[in-house]
Amino acid sequence: MSRVISKPVSETAEEFAISYPLHWKGKVYALVGLTGLLLVVIVFATTLGSAPIPFSTCFQVLFSQVPFVNITPSCPEVFGMPLGVERLEMIILNIRLPRILLAGLVGAALAVAGATYQGLFRNPLADPYLIGVASGAGLGATIAFLIPFTISWMSFGAVPLFAFIGGMGAVALVYSLARVGKTLPTTTLILAGVALGAFLSSITSYLLTICGEKLHGIVFWLLGGLSLTKWAEVWIVLPCILVGIIIIWLHARPLNVMQLDEEQAQQLGINVAKVKLILLGTATLITSSAVCFTGLIGFVGIIIPHAVRLIWGPDHRFLLPLSTLVGAIFLILADTLAHTLLPPTEIPVGVITAFCGAPFFLYLLRRRKGLAFF
Amino acid sequence: MIELSDVSLGYGHRAVLSNINLKAIPGKILGLIGPNGSGKSTLLKGITRVLNVFSGHIFIDGRDIKNIKREELARLIAVVPQNPILPDAFTAFELVLMGRTPHLGLLRYEGREDIAITWQAMEATRTESLAQRRMGELSGGERQRIVIARALTQQPKVLLLDEPTAHLDINHQIEILDLVKSLCLEQSLTVIAALHDLNLAAQYCDWLVMLNGGRTYAEGIPQDVLTAENIKEAYGADVCVYPHPINKLPITLVTAGGNDGYQHRT
Numbered sequence: 001m002s003r004v005i006s007k008p009v010s011e012t013a014e015e016f017a018i019s020y021p022l023h024w025k026g027k028v029y030a031l032v033g034l035t036g037l038l039l040v041v042i043v044f045a046t047t048l049g050s051a052p053i054p055f056s057t058c059f060q061v062l063f064s065q066v067p068f069v070n071i072t073p074s075c076p077e078v079f080g081m082p083l084g085v086e087r088l089e090m091i092i093l094n095i096r097l098p099r100i101l102l103a104g105l106v107g108a109a110l111a112v113a114g115a116t117y118q119g120l121f122r123n124p125l126a127d128p129y130l131i132g133v134a135s136g137a138g139l140g141a142t143i144a145f146l147i148p149f150t151i152s153w154m155s156f157g158a159v160p161l162f163a164f165i166g167g168m169g170a171v172a173l174v175y176s177l178a179r180v181g182k183t184l185p186t187t188t189l190i191l192a193g194v195a196l197g198a199f200l201s202s203i204t205s206y207l208l209t210i211c212g213e214k215l216h217g218i219v220f221w222l223l224g225g226l227s228l229t230k231w232a233e234v235w236i237v238l239p240c241i242l243v244g245i246i247i248i249w250l251h252a253r254p255l256n257v258m259q260l261d262e263e264q265a266q267q268l269g270i271n272v273a274k275v276k277l278i279l280l281g282t283a284t285l286i287t288s289s290a291v292c293f294t295g296l297i298g299f300v301g302i303i304i305p306h307a308v309r310l311i312w313g314p315d316h317r318f319l320l321p322l323s324t325l326v327g328a329i330f331l332i333l334a335d336t337l338a339h340t341l342l343p344p345t346e347i348p349v350g351v352i353t354a355f356c357g358a359p360f361f362l363y364l365l366r367r368r369k370g371l372a373f374f
Numbered sequence: 375m376i377e378l379s380d381v382s383l384g385y386g387h388r389a390v391l392s393n394i395n396l397k398a399i400p401g402k403i404l405g406l407i408g409p410n411g412s413g414k415s416t417l418l419k420g421i422t423r424v425l426n427v428f429s430g431h432i433f434i435d436g437r438d439i440k441n442i443k444r445e446e447l448a449r450l451i452a453v454v455p456q457n458p459i460l461p462d463a464f465t466a467f468e469l470v471l472m473g474r475t476p477h478l479g480l481l482r483y484e485g486r487e488d489i490a491i492t493w494q495a496m497e498a499t500r501t502e503s504l505a506q507r508r509m510g511e512l513s514g515g516e517r518q519r520i521v522i523a524r525a526l527t528q529q530p531k532v533l534l535l536d537e538p539t540a541h542l543d544i545n546h547q548i549e550i551l552d553l554v555k556s557l558c559l560e561q562s563l564t565v566i567a568a569l570h571d572l573n574l575a576a577q578y579c580d581w582l583v584m585l586n587g588g589r590t591y592a593e594g595i596p597q598d599v600l601t602a603e604n605i606k607e608a609y610g611a612d613v614c615v616y617p618h619p620i621n622k623l624p625i626t627l628v629t630a631g632g633n634d635g636y637q638h639r640t
Contacts, residue, residue, distance in 0.1 A: 016493040018486065122461075250480055257475050261459040267422045268528070269448030269476030314463040317483075 027318040034325040038104070041329050045100045045336045046092050050343060053092065061092045099229040102237065102293065103335040103349075104328035106226070107300055109241045109290040111327025113283040114301030115308070115319055116248055119255045120279055121186050127302035128287040131193030131280075132170035135200035137291050138222055140166020142207050145218050156232070159221065160292040167288035170196060175280065184276055223348035224297035226335050233293045244286035245324055251279055252316040259314070299353040300327055303361045310364045330357065375399050376421060376532055376564055381430035383420045389428055390416045391588045398564045398581075400531070403555065405579030406568040407599075409609045412585040414568035415456060418534045421566070422453055434532065448476035452525035454518070456536040456568075462510030466520050469509055470496055473527025495526035499553060515546035522553065526561075533558070535567040539574060547571070551578045572626045576600055576618075584608055600624040 046058040064071050072085070113128035121130070129135075144162035174196050178189040211218060254275045258265045262272050291297070304327045305319065312318055331349070334356065338349040376398040384390035391413040398404040406414045419425040421432055423439055432439045434450055442450070452473070460469060473495070474488040484492075496502045499519045504512060512520065518538060525533055535554065539547040555578055558565045569575040575582060576596040584592040584599050586608040592599045602615045605626065614627045 014490055016489065020489045253475065253478070253480070256464075257472050259461040259464070260472070263419070263424050264453075264455060264458055266424050266444065267448060267451075267453045267455070268472060269445040271444055309463075314461065315468065 024318075027312055027315075027322070030312060031318070031321055031325070034322065034329065038325055038329050038332075041332050042097075042100055042104065045332050046096045048336055048340045049091070049096055051091065053088070057088065058092055061089055062097075065093070094231070098231045098234045099226050099335070100332055101234050102229045103226050103332045105234070105237055105241045106290040106294050106297065107304075107327040107329070107331025107334075108245060108324040109286040109327075110297065110301040110331075111304035111308075111323040112245050112248055112320055113287045113290075115305035115316070115323045116255070116279050116283040117301075118305055119259065119316055119319075120276060120283075121190060122259060123186075123190070124306065125302075126190075128283065129296070129298075129301065131189060131284075132174045132197050132200070133167040133284060133287045133291065134296050135197040135204070136170025137163040137167035137288060138296060139200045139204045139207075140164070140169075141221050141295070142204050142211075142218055145214050145221070146207060146211055156236075160233075164288050164292040167291060168284060170200060171280070171284040182273055184273065220348070221295040224291075224295035224350045225338070225346065225348055226294050227339065227346055229293070237289050237293060240289040241286050244282045244289070245320075247282045248279060248286075249320050251275060252320050255279065255316040255320075296350070297331070297353065298350045299357055300331055303357050304330060307361055307364055375433075375435055376566065377433040377436075378417075378421075379431050379433070381417075381420065381432060382428040383416065383425050383430075384428065385416075385425070389588065391420075391585070393430070394585075394590055396583050396590070396593070398532075398566050400564045401559060401562040402580040403558055403565040403567060403578055405575040405582045405596075406566065406585060407570070407572060407575050407582055408585035408591070410570075412608075413588055414585060415536050417585070418453065418536050418566065418568060421532075421534060422451055423447060445476045448528060450530055451532040451534060452528040452530035454521050454525050454533070454535045454538055456540060458521055460509045460517060460521070462508060464509055465505065466501065466507050466509060466512065466516075467492070467496070467505040469520055470501075470523045470527055473524040476528060491529065492523075492527050495523040498526060498557065499523040514541050515543070515549065518542065518546070518550055519553070522550070526557065530563070532564045532566070535565065537568055537570055539569070539571060547574060554578070572600055572605070576623045576625065577621075596623055600626060 043055065043059050043062060046062065047053050047055050060071055110128050114126070117126040117128060117130055118124060120126075140162035141159050143166075144158035147158065171193075174189065174193045175184070177196070178184060178192040180188070208215060208218060254265075254270050257268050257270050258272065258275065260268075265272050287301075305323045308319055308322045308326055312322055331353070334352040335349050337356070338347045338352045341347060341352075376396075378394050378396045381394045382389050382392040394417065396404070406417060408414055416425065420427055421439070423444065427440075434442070434447075439447060471484060471488070471492045474484055474492065477488065478484065493502070496505060499522050501516070501519050501523050504516055504520065509517065509520070522538075533554070538550050538554065542550065551574060554565060554567070557563060567579065569579070579596060582592075582594065582596055582599040583590060584604060591608050592604050600615060601624075602613055605611060605613050605615070612629065614629065615624050616627065617623070618625050
């Protein structure tokens, strides 16, 4: 909620200019606070699993990895057995941490991509999967499951590769179909995306009916999950998503101006066609990178940006970074619940995100009822 | 200064305007009049390069706008559009601040100077008290003033207005055009305004260009352009034109049934 900053009408321009940055203070505090919270959540998430490890030990193990820090973690007893430092580091650093980091990256990517698509399309129903990423990636992954021979690329199977190519390819096709000369009408883009999505999904559905015993694997991928994450996956996804997010952050002001109609944006000096292409391409890239290893995790991309917008307002310069942080925190917590709630079974994380996130979002919506938020 | 030489432009391959020549100078308001569909808005879109000219040249201070980057063009020309979409959730101040966009690169945030300029623009349009209100809560006249403030925040040399008084009550029409007139004189802006109200055009414009069928039909000071013959020819409406009792500028009066088509039917 914005704070009242301009009280007297008689205030001069200079006085106002000095007091205006105070307006941003709350949002800057929120950024700092959420960054801290993200770190705490990461440490907290490492404590949970089949063997509970105390928070302090986890903190020590993680902190000891920071360069120039020398601490030896104290070893707790787990199930009456003392845990050696090596085993402790193995569990925390090689099993739990990559999964947590991937969850954070994917949550951040989906939330930022969702905010970007919603801003570009000026449509509150837009999400990262709107214009074909999901159906393209789904079809790619399904084909990868079904091909009779094996392809491997840098120790990964065909699934992530095919899913990534499918997602990017579908959006590229939608983009070229929707383009009219040099302009890209957003309504045409959405309609082309929905139509191509339906077409690709129909192929996926048909393949599911004939795939036999591979059905379980495919359905689990389509629902999305983060089990069996290794460092290799994190190292591949990390640069793509980080670079993509930074590119999107840099376009926050043009995105604000594009909340007006395109004509006004052009008249305010924005090269609308170029900004659209950059943002669509980047948002699609980070979404495809996010889903290629984890499957189609739903809900994060549509609800997190809305929740952030409800709390902190529509300015994309804060909306985008805040969505990044909230998305990361949210998916880490959801994934932690997914694998600790009913051990040893794992609940698909998409189920958790919708089941826990939707009521909270509805609460926010009720609280802010009557106020325009888009 | 804006100069159009032999300009033809339109949508797709269909020319809406052909062979337009006009000249607008600082400190004066040039009024574009003409019936609906005569190309008033199209002409304004051409000047901001939202539409590219088919042929001819548009010059601003002697430079062809073809050779000016969009960002620089936005520092020279500001527009008050006819029916702008203004997102409800932004505050009025945030919206006016968007006028600084062409002055800031991708990486710079608005500094103290930008905020001071924005505040001055809001003072000039008397919208300071609206600063913290959300756009969705404002009335038509308030929104129009906010958009004019945004245009001033661009610190332009040229101000283009597309039907700035459409949908406004008579008091707000006067308020907006008085504001434009005083800004035009104080900041010696070159103003081009598309207007549909002939009486307002006569009162506020120094020079009128009457468009009809994609061409310049008449051009000159209001007394010369706003004649009963011209209006009948361009608009197809029978009207009476009298001098204003106070300032002798032409006033156009309509009569019920005074329309060509209507008379033929009855």
